[in-house]
Amino acid sequence: MKINELYDLNHTLAKDYLSKYTYPWEALAGIKDFIINLGKSLDKNEYTEIKENVWVHKTAKVFDSAYLGAPCIIGENTEVRHCAFIRGSALVGNNSVVGNSVELKNVIIFDNVEVPHYNYVGDSILGYKSHMGAGSITSNVKSDRTLVVIHGDTNIETNIKKVGAFLGDFVEVGCNSVLNPGTVIGVHTNVYPLSSVRGVVPANSIYKNGKIVPKR
Numbered sequence: 001m002k003i004n005e006l007y008d009l010n011h012t013l014a015k016d017y018l019s020k021y022t023y024p025w026e027a028l029a030g031i032k033d034f035i036i037n038l039g040k041s042l043d044k045n046e047y048t049e050i051k052e053n054v055w056v057h058k059t060a061k062v063f064d065s066a067y068l069g070a071p072c073i074i075g076e077n078t079e080v081r082h083c084a085f086i087r088g089s090a091l092v093g094n095n096s097v098v099g100n101s102v103e104l105k106n107v108i109i110f111d112n113v114e115v116p117h118y119n120y121v122g123d124s125i126l127g128y129k130s131h132m133g134a135g136s137i138t139s140n141v142k143s144d145r146t147l148v149v150i151h152g153d154t155n156i157e158t159n160i161k162k163v164g165a166f167l168g169d170f171v172e173v174g175c176n177s178v179l180n181p182g183t184v185i186g187v188h189t190n191v192y193p194l195s196s197v198r199g200v201v202p203a204n205s206i207y208k209n210g211k212i213v214p215k216r
Contacts (some may be wrong), residue, residue, distance in 0.1 A: 001152060003022065005186070017038075024184075028160065052070055052086075060074045062079075065083050074189050078095060083100060088106075089105065094112070103120045104122070111119075112129045113127075127167050131171070135177070141181060171187065174194065175193045178196050183199065196210075
C-alpha cells in the first residue's frame, strides 16, 4: 500500500512531492497547491500557460471541446480528447490519453497512462502505464458519507471523506468496473471487466468475480 511499493516516481513530475509521504492518500489534500507551485517553475520554452494556473506542454494535443480547469498541468505528447472535463487539481503526465467525456478531479496521473473512454477519476493516483478500460470509474465518496477506511490485512483510517483509488504501475482495469472508495491495486495486477473492487488487491494478481488469484 505504500507509495514506494506502488510507483516508480521517476515517471512523474510529482516525484519530490510524493516522496514526502508514506501512503498515497496522504498526498491528496495538497495536490492543488502542489500543482500551482510546480506550474510556476515549469520551463516557459516547453509549457504554455493558456490561462491562469493552466499549463499545457507545447507538444500536447488538446481538442477544442475539452475543458481544462485550474490548476492543471498537461504533459508532453499527451492527448486530451473531445469533451474531456478536467475540473481542476490535475497533473497529467507525458504520453498519456485523457479521452472522450473523461472527468478528472484532484488527481496525479503518471506518464503513459490511458483513461481513454468515459472514465471518472477523482481523488486518485494512477501509476505509470496504468490503463482504465471504457466506462471504468473511481468512486470517491461512500454512500453513507463517512470517512474512508483502507481495508487490507489491517484497516487504516484515512480520516478523509473523499478518497478514490490508487493504481500501481502497469495496472489494467477492465471495462465498466467500479473502484470503490479507498481501493488500492498493486503493480502489474489485472481487474476483470464489470468488477466492483474494494480494499487492497496485491501486486501481480488477477481480480475476477470478487476473487483474487496470483498471476502465473
